[in-house]
Amino acid sequence: MRAKPPFEAVVAAHGTTVLRVCRAVLGPADADDAWSETFLSALRAYPDLPADANVEAWLVTIAHRRAIDVTRAAARRALPVADVPEAGTAPGADHRELDGDLAGALSRLPPRQKQAIAYHYLAGLGYAEVAAITGGTADAARRAAADGIARLRRTLAAVTISAEGCR
Amino acid sequence: MNTTDLARELGQAFPDTPGDLPALHARLAAAAQRDGTLDIAYTTIDTPVGPLLLAATGRGLIRVAYAAQDHDAVLQALADQVSPRIVRAPARLDQAARELGEYFAGTRRAFGVPLDWSLSAGFRRAVLARLPEIGYGATASYADVAALAGSPRAVRAVGTACATNPLPVVVPCHRVVRADGAAGGYLGGPEAKRALLTLESAA
Numbered sequence: 001m002r003a004k005p006p007f008e009a010v011v012a013a014h015g016t017t018v019l020r021v022c023r024a025v026l027g028p029a030d031a032d033d034a035w036s037e038t039f040l041s042a043l044r045a046y047p048d049l050p051a052d053a054n055v056e057a058w059l060v061t062i063a064h065r066r067a068i069d070v071t072r073a074a075a076r077r078a079l080p081v082a083d084v085p086e087a088g089t090a091p092g093a094d095h096r097e098l099d100g101d102l103a104g105a106l107s108r109l110p111p112r113q114k115q116a117i118a119y120h121y122l123a124g125l126g127y128a129e130v131a132a133i134t135g136g137t138a139d140a141a142r143r144a145a146a147d148g149i150a151r152l153r154r155t156l157a158a159v160t161i162s163a164e165g166c167r
Numbered sequence: 168m169n170t171t172d173l174a175r176e177l178g179q180a181f182p183d184t185p186g187d188l189p190a191l192h193a194r195l196a197a198a199a200q201r202d203g204t205l206d207i208a209y210t211t212i213d214t215p216v217g218p219l220l221l222a223a224t225g226r227g228l229i230r231v232a233y234a235a236q237d238h239d240a241v242l243q244a245l246a247d248q249v250s251p252r253i254v255r256a257p258a259r260l261d262q263a264a265r266e267l268g269e270y271f272a273g274t275r276r277a278f279g280v281p282l283d284w285s286l287s288a289g290f291r292r293a294v295l296a297r298l299p300e301i302g303y304g305a306t307a308s309y310a311d312v313a314a315l316a317g318s319p320r321a322v323r324a325v326g327t328a329c330a331t332n333p334l335p336v337v338v339p340c341h342r343v344v345r346a347d348g349a350a351g352g353y354l355g356g357p358e359a360k361r362a363l364l365t366l367e368s369a370a
Contacts, residue, residue, distance in 0.1 A: 003243060003246065003247055004246055004247075004251045005246060005251070006242045006243065006245070006246045006253035006254075007251055007252050007253050007254055008209075008242070008253055008254050011188075011192060011195070011254070015185075015188050015191070015192070016183045016184065016185050016188060017183075019184065019187065019188070019191070020181040020182075020183065020184075024177075032194075035191055036194050036195055036198060039195050040195060040198050040199060040202060040204070043195075043199055043202075043204050043205075043252055043254070044202070044204050046251055046252055047250060047251060101180065102177060102179075102180040103180045106177070106180070117177065121174045121177050121178070122177065122178070122181055152173060
């Protein structure tokens with residue numbers, strides 16, 4: 001049996017990556033809460049984690065669930081508003097001051113695309129692992145990431161052109 | 168812009184920010200303590216005998232270790248033997264750290280911090296439990312301690328108990344010396360043993 005390292009080593013090895021993922025999926029305002037709740041949940045469950053598990057994929061899975069909780073809580077807080085924002089745009093609201101940059105563009109992607117990009121490109125997970133977290137097939141996860149990347153590229157190209165037009 | 172460039176830009180848009188982690192980590196440690204899932208909290212303190220690792224369960228101080236014992240290896244052993252829910256969380260070690268600070272300053276002669284004895288069992292634990300009876304500044308031979316523990320012939324076992332003391336300094340195995348007056352072996356190294364005995368004889 002492989003020895004399971006002290007939980008502190010897990011935080012040291014994966015803390016910054018999980019923080020990047022939380023920021024990408026939730027935006028900076030909710031990322032700290034999501035990070036704390038992710039590692040607290042992980043600490044609770046850690047003794048039962050198989051010693052040969054992919055710890056990063058496990059942490060991103062927990063962060064994903066926390067992010068859904070945060071998004072739902074935000075939606076509940078926003079309930080009295082008459083015109084409910086499109087799904088996928090609400091949690092990125094705090095990126096608005098960054099309009100035009102990549103972080104802002106990512107925050108406005110539909111959740112599936114945003115998640116696929118964050119988990120694959122920022123956490124370095126394979127599409128099979130991404131699919132295990134978000135549901136659906138690995139191919140669907142790959143398509144979601146590709147569609148999201150294409151949309152980001154269009155958004156950024158438009159921004160670049162309008163910025164050049166200003167000169 | 169191709170996908171590789173975009174992926175690189177994504178990395179730059181969400182950079183690694185290790186500087187943000189200490190505050191988040193402190194928050195996690197406090198939340199885990201409240202949550203009851205912080206099985207083992209630890210910290211390291213600087214002392215005249217080098218950095219000491221201090222680890223505590225909810226019951227009390229469970230481990231003190233010298234740098235020579237390899238702090239990473241000691242934490243891994245705690246993960247294997249007690250629980251892998253181990254987080255650097257200095258708050259739980261405040262009392263132990265304060266008492267050790269006073270001890271090394273020469274103003275404390277006995278420790279009051281609660282101890283968790285779960286790493287010791289049987290005769291070894293019986294031996295270790297008697298060690299505080301060797302007063303500050305005094306020494307006893309391995310044979311004396313064997314007699315004290317009720318097994319006068321178990322001199323070698325007393326040596327083993329001292330060599331595997333999970334709570335050195337606080338449980339004073341450094342006061343157990345050879346019958347000929349030489350300091351004898353010590354889990355923190357002979358220099359550390361001499362330093363502690365010198366400290367206690369000077370105060």
